[in-house]
Amino acid sequence: MVEFKFDTQLLIEGQNLNEDQINDYITNHFKGDCLLAVGDEELIKIHYHTNEPWLILEYAATLGEIYDVVVENMERQANGLKG
Template identity: 60%
Template sequence: MPIKYKFDTQLLIVGSPLTDHQISEEITKKFVGDSLIVGGDADLMKIHFHTNQPWQILEYGASLGEIFDVVVENMARQEAGLKG
C-alpha cells in the first residue's frame, strides 16, 4: 500500500500564548494530512503531521511564532530503504 502522505513534518514553535487545542483545530481544518500530534505549553509547542505539503505547516507554524528544530522526512524514500 503506497504512503498517502509522504512527508513527516515536525517543528517546535516558541510564541505566546499557544494552545494545543487551538493549533490542532486549525491544522485539521486548514490542511490535508494525518497522524497529527500537538503538544506543549503556552510558550513552547511541538507539531508532528504527515502531509504532502510540508511547507504549508511550516508557514503556519511561523505565523504563530519562531519555529526551530524543523524536520521534514520523506517517508516514501525511507520505506524504499533510502535516506528520507
C-alpha cells in the same frame, strides 16, 4: 506507497500558544494524518504527515519562532533509502 509523503516535525516558541486551537486549525485547513500538537503556552511541538509540509511551516511561523524543523520523506524511507 504512503498516502502522506512527508513526516513534518517542528517546535514553535511563542506566547499564549494553545495546542487545541493549533490542532483544530491544522486539522481543518491541511490534508494529512498522525497529528500531534502538544506543549504549553510558550512551546508547542508539531508532528504531522502531509504532502505539503511548507504549508505547515508557513502557518507555524505566524504563531511564533519555529525551529528544530525536520521534514522526512517517508516514501523514500519505505523504499529503503535515506528520507
